[in-house]
Amino acid sequence: MKKSLTKTRLSKKSLRKEADALVQKFADGVFCLLCGKPAEVIHHFVRKSQSSYLRYDPANFVPLCNPHHFSIERKGDPFLQQRLMKLLGKGRVGYLETTRRIGVKTNREFYEDSIEKLEQILQESSLMGFGAVIGSSL
Secondary structure (H helix, E strand, C coil): CCCCCHHHCCCHHHHHHHHHHHHHHHHCCCECCCCCCECCEEEECCCHHHCCCCCCCHHHEEEECHHHHHHHHCCCCHHHHHHHHHHHCHHHHHHHHHHCCCCCCCCHHHHHHHHHHHHHHHHHHHHHCHHHHHHCCC
């Protein structure tokens, strides 16, 4: 596995940016859950501001094209959100609802651990395909 350079990072902010960039790599080679076009962004079903615990949990990742992401994030389209809930399924939505209130201390260690886990998942997904890895979270 490729070693992360997080030990040389000086700030929590730079670690968070590195982890957030890794999350977006989950959109590579997958398709928008709503329309089937190539995904351009990973949407967080539970907003990052609502749960640091779920910020880097693949169960909270939803691959979307930019137009659908814009419709959900900026327009607040309730029909798309309901459709996402159906597509994700009761089990996954229930897990997200239950775990979103778990508190975590977002210190350097949290971000370093998150980066390590995301890198491991991305490496596994390159071997098995993202759908197989994310499917285990469904």
